[in-house]
Amino acid sequence: MMFGRRAFLQFAAGAVGGTLLSPLPWKLADDSAIWSQNWSWRPSPERGPITKKATICTLCEGGCGIRARLVNGNRAVLLEGNPEHPINRGGICPLAASGLQFLYAPYRITQPIKQTQKRGEASGFKPIPWDEAMSELLDKLVNLRTGGTPHAVACITGQGQGSMRDLWQQFFDAYGSPNFFQMPSHSDSLKLAAFLTLGKEEPLAFALEKASYILSFGSDLIGGWGSPGRMLALWGDWNAAQSENKTPSAKIIQIESRCSMSAAKADRWIPIIPGSEAALALGIAHVMVKENLYDTSYVATNVFGFEDWTDSQGKARQGFKSFLLASENSLEEASRRTGLEPAKIVELAKDFATQPNAVAVWGKSRDLPEKVHHELAFLALNVLKGNLKSQGMISLAPSVPLGPMPQVLADEVAQQGLARKSLDQVKAQDIPLSRKSLYGFLKNLSEAPSYPIEVLMIHEANPAYSLPGNQVFQKAIQKVGWVVSFSSYMDETSLQADIILPNHTAFERYDDVIGVPGLPQAYYAVAAPILPPQWNTRHSGDVLLQMSKNMGGSVADALPWKSYDAFLQDRVKGLAASGRGAVAQTSARQLQETPEGASPKANYKDGADLWKKLASGQCWYDAPQNPLQLVQSPSGKIELAFQSLQSKELEAGKDEQCLPNFSSIALSGNEKEYPLTLVSYQALFLSHGYLPNPPFMTKTLWDFILRNDDSFVELHPETARSLGLDEGNRAVLKTPAGECIVRVHLFPGARLDVIYMPQGLGHKAYDQYIQSKGANPNELLEVQMDPVSGLGTAWAARAQLRRA
């Protein structure tokens, strides 16, 4: 019989019937539903036991305690604040909350690489083994020493506070080069103010925990000033609801031109002309002196230079009092400089003078030095209030008695190298308080250096991006023979390197935090790794120690540790031997509540015990100190006329040079061509330093800060109207330093004729999540050298804005 079409259909019909009566179709339907609910290409996180590891965050200098949540002990999924840590008390900033995105970043440098083509060519980097990379660097360093030119080696580090900085310094002292530089920091100029006023070059600290009234001169208190963890926890206390029944609130007066988040949330915002904060401080001081509102008995007993004085040569000098009462510092003058009505200044002065725990704080950000004379003006205001005393509002940040470094017995080569002036100082004869200045170094290097720099080592810093006026770095680096980067990431500076010896990231290595910016208590903490190194990287400290060991001689003797961990342990052993301080226990505010002189009883047995406690995420602390007992100024008192400041102007009889004073900024550029002022600002939700803004944080950015690849500038609606611009318009922003394309955001919190631009965008390196998003204000700002310190101050530029 033929099996025809009809038979086939009959068979098929039967098969369909049979299939329908079997479980097969239902099973398949069910399975395909399950399949469709769990697409296999969707990442499925590996499961496993979850553990937590406490450590210290070193992404900034704030010293916060954090905990990492680990899966299977080998995968970190979240960083959270450590509720037992006294600085941040469980909170965490957005950068630390995104911290793991640096650990697992796709733009990490996973092994040593070397540039095989022209410098700056991203595709020219080829992997080389560690031994080869290290010996290449070693050969260069050894050859320069043999050639008698150790001073041709320079280093820029972005680690301002920790032991790694001290290790670099030790290495440079032993090796024989004076050219060791750090990225700029506000503490550079703050320390100088303390030096001139108190005779001690230590950073100042503010007892904000007990403040009842805070005059903030442009300090974005909740936007990253000092230690963000501490400031934000404090902010929470200050605004605690009555039902929470916590510490009494502090009244906050925010003085600045832009309505920052601190200004918007403060009890009062005092808008002033940008850059005139110090003028207002002097104006308030003027009112306090004129109306006798200052602490007269305090000033009479503890202060030198308030009244007119005679110098060692018998010459009569002006004191701060008569300086303030002189016509150039009148209330009207202060009003003119700040754009504030005289009545308002008087009111501020009265409030400040009458509040029991009032304090003035200043400093735009942690990484910007200010004019020393302006620092002195803010400090002088606090002196008039009597804030620098026992249990006072301001003190000197206590030092941490870590184990000392072995004494460097510099050999002949090193002595010769160290005898040379560092490259920043060569042309700096006129600067009275000259300190190491990265700007000075880069400027001299880019122009006509008096000697060449053969090897430049850059450690945890990205000056090619984050240094205001970063063009000077681009120029300077052309003059350098060989550039070594220790960065963990392919950032703008690493791109310019000849060789990269990648460091571990902050979460894969031992590190430490010495002191918290602005905290009156002594503080020390050890950051232990939360995971072993994920890639073939090495701790820069270990590389440095290995290098010294191989160099032998006095260099090896000065750095005798076999590893960076051993070095840290050695320092902690020294700390334990001092017998001072204690490990902060669980009581969250114990550290801040430790009063002066009440040094806590040591609660550790020995160095090993202290190390164990510190490595488990706890911190060491000690009581604040009485600034009056530390004064080492020439007069033995707090000085308002600075005898340690000698300069040509002073000799020429300009007495105000040795008094706190204000000088308005003279920005370069033609006022007609550049009618506006560009001011950059920083915010906590946008990372702006060595670390790029991680994708988590970029996602939270407003669409009036970044839209597609354009970043915004803030303009007052009226300023925008006068320029013919409206919300979202694209415009060309031009300053004497450069130009870029931006979009306009209308912001009534912007002062007329001022353009505000955020720091942290406009990267040219990294990956698609970071690269070419927005513009970098550091390319537009003008850097000015402070005549007293030679430090570069930079926050503004003249600018023009026209429709693109």
Added chain:
Amino acid sequence: MNEEKKNTSGKSRVGGAIFFAGFIVALVFGWVLSPNLIYSQRMQPMQFSHVAHQDSSCEDCHFFREDGTYSGIPRIEKCKECHEAPMGETEDERILVEEYIQKDREIPWRVYAWQPDNVYFSHAPHKAGGMECVACHRDVSSEEKLPPYQENRLTGYSKNTMKMDACEKCHADRGISNNCNTCHK
């Protein structure tokens, strides 16, 4: 005409047979063959005998962690506690020691009761509710060899993975919440 009619009815009888044959073939395929065809049999990376481990208690390996989670299948550290060096002479123990313990690798066990990512399951409330392990898992007390792992070719899940209706039914029977979030994450 008659013949033709006859012919037709003969044809229809044959047709019925063909239909029936198709019906039976499909039924056999659907009921008997396909349940096996839909799963691929996979072996575990190594053998494990629960019987050979009767000197230790169940909780030595299958225990609750302090945070309330359940260890399920022990991790390699647990194996290491006894098998740092081989204790016997079996081939599987050699694999365990040489391939996993010495190399500090986890054994990639295939988990019979593996649930997808969107399912939340905690052993703790079920234990607190007095359920026996064998209510859901196979009885391993006299098991010498691990059964093969049957993987659904379509979904990739184990044949033993409990389905939502089973969870729901038990919850409903016991008056436990059947809110979606009770078991989904």
Added chain:
Amino acid sequence: MVIDLDKCSGCMACSVACQAENNISFRPDETNKLRSITWMEVFYLQNGKDYGEYQYTYLPRPCMHCDAPHHAPCTFVCPVNATTRNEENGIVEHIYPRCIGCRYCIVACPYHARDFNWWDPSWPKSMESMLNPEVSTRMRGVVEKCTFCHHRLLNARAKAYLEETDPDKATYLPACAEACPTKAISFGNLNDPESEVAALIKDPRAFRLLSKLHTEPKVYYLSKHDWVRKQADKGF
């Protein structure tokens, strides 16, 4: 949940912690906020005044977990019961495998608390190590939103079962509240008169968003400013 806007410093740590905890994916360009998935979104409110008197605040907005009788706006419109209110703990839940992506709930939600997965979620390969196994990753074509870190509640309950304490009294903190550096976000059981949140909502500064709609949000806000409270009843 109670969010104190006077304490909020607008640092965005809550939103970041939420992304890390809940495996929220990100793309190279997230500036189109209509396509960006953010469970803890932050709104910008301002007082409408000019320079000198201008004030603004950020307003973090998780899912309100509306407690309206019978139905929250989103659960009411869901044709497949993918989103429902858990009658035991009040959390409005959303089950991804059940969601058919019709987006009715997105339209219904007056708080814009829901987002749609227009793309497959993806992370840079090396960052897949950061994914949290306690939260499932979603698929393209489904809606998602804040869960009040419901998985943390489940974990807390599991622990309570094991410790033989009352699982209904188990407490936990969602990732945002835990991260907040100013402790602006408080979290607890509003029905428990002893709880911190129950005390906070009696504060004269307390208000809820769009209370005129009677969605009965379980998220309360605190602000000392009238202009903030007034805007809470305007649309967003």
